[in-house]
Amino acid sequence: xxxxxxxxxxxxxxxxYLLYDEEGTATLIDPGxxxxxxxxxxxxxxxxxxxxxxxxxxxxxHIDHVLGNAWAMxxxxxxxxxxxxxxxxxKSVEVYAPNYGFQDYVPSTASSFLIEGQEIQVGKExxxxxxxxxxxxxxxxxxxxxxxxxxxGDALFRGSIGRTDLPGGNHALLLEKIKSxxxxxxxxxxxxxxxxxxxxxxxxxxxxxxxxxKAQS
Numbered sequence: 429x430x431x432x433x434x435x436x437x438x439x440x441x442x443x444x445y446l447l448y449d450e451e452g453t454a455t456l457i458d459p460g461x462x463x464x465x466x467x468x469x470x471x472x473x474x475x476x477x478x479x480x481x482x483x484x485x486x487x488x489x490h491i492d493h494v495l496g497n498a499w500a501m502x503x504x505x506x507x508x509x510x511x512x513x514x515x516x517x518x519k520s521v522e523v524y525a526p527n528y529g530f531q532d533y534v535p536s537t538a539s540s541f542l543i544e545g546q547e548i549q550v551g552k553e554x555x556x557x558x559x560x561x562x563x564x565x566x567x568x569x570x571x572x573x574x575x576x577x578x579x580x581g582d583a584l585f586r587g588s589i590g591r592t593d594l595p596g597g598n599h600a601l602l603l604e605k606i607k608s609x610x611x612x613x614x615x616x617x618x619x620x621x622x623x624x625x626x627x628x629x630x631x632x633x634x635x636x637x638x639x640x641x642k643a644q645s
Contacts, residue, residue, distance in 0.1 A: 430553040430572050432579075432620060435470055437461045439529075440492035443622050445579050446473070446481075447572075453551030454479040456504070457570065457579050458487055458622060459496030462530065467499060485548070486510045486538075487581025488564035489518035490594070491525060493622060497536035507539040509548075511559070513566030514538075517596060542568060555579075558609050562602020563590030569610065576617040584610060584619055586627035589638045606639045 435444045442460035454474065461467045474481060481504040486493055489510060497508055510518065515538065525533035542548070544559035548570070558569040560583040567590075570579040582590035584606055592599040610619075615630030633640050 430550060430575055430577070432577065433473060434620065435461070435466075435473075437466045438463075438492055438495055441623055442492040443620070443624075444470070444496070445620060446470070446479070447550050447553075447555075447579070448477070448479050449551030449553045451551050452477065452479045454481045455483050455485060455548070455550045455555075456481055456500055456506070457485045458493040458581065459484070459500045460492050460494075461496035461499070462533075467496065467503075470496075471503070481506060483548075484508045485542070485568075485570065486514065486518075487569065487579065487583075487622065488567040489514040489521065490564060490582070491521045491528060491530070491533075493581070494518060494521060494536060495530065495533065498534035501536060508536055509540050509542050510538045511543070511566030511568050512541040513561070514564060515566075517564055517566070520595075544568075560584075560602070560605045560609050562592055562598050562600075562605055564594075565596040565598075571613070571617075576614055578610070578613070578617060578619050580610075580619045580621050582622040584627075584632060584636075585621045585623065586619075586625050586631070587636060589636070590622075603639050611639070 437460035445457040448454035
């Protein structure tokens with residue numbers, strides 16, 4: 429069984445996810461923790477559950493999703509995995525972070541790269557990488573087929589989609605990829621987004637004003 433714990437961090441109210449199996453092997457996704465208090469909150473949960481964090485993944489590398497990368501890599505002695513197209517996105521964060529008030533941002537570097545369709549082990553559980561660019565050029569969604577759940581980053585939200593006006597964004601591509609990559613999943617599949625509340629594929633197919641039936645009416 430795969431457990432999913434969500435933490436909401438930093439001024440962008442970003443959802444950081446910790447996934448772990450029955451034996452306590454854990455994967456950290458999009459650590460947005462920046463303040464010492466936020467880091468302690470994440471550490472405390474890991475300690476209480478007796479988890480061993482073995483890997484770090486980014487759905488994409490916009491600032492709000494990577495603020496805790498360097499800290500997590502050092503604290504848990506883990507390496508970072510991203511899609512190769514996110515390398516310049518991650519690199520650019522160190523340039524603009526001070527403009528957003530993150531004066532103490534510490535850069536991070538990926539050691540390996542994920543590709544579309546790749547399977548990732550979380551202990552005894554498996555995630556599959558789904559490539560959903562548009563919000564960011566190398567955006568990935570991590571799908572746990574066994575429980576019909578997705579860590580979706582900023583691709584799809586409840587009643588919305590990721591913004592596409594940032595460098596590397598592509599509105600038409602994002603719409604197409606949501607339809608071809610996510611809307612083909614079972615309607616009961618739960619979406620755990622990078623911001624805000626959970627949703628489902630079925631709900632978004634019917635109600636999303638950008639890509640659902642409402643967008644076609």
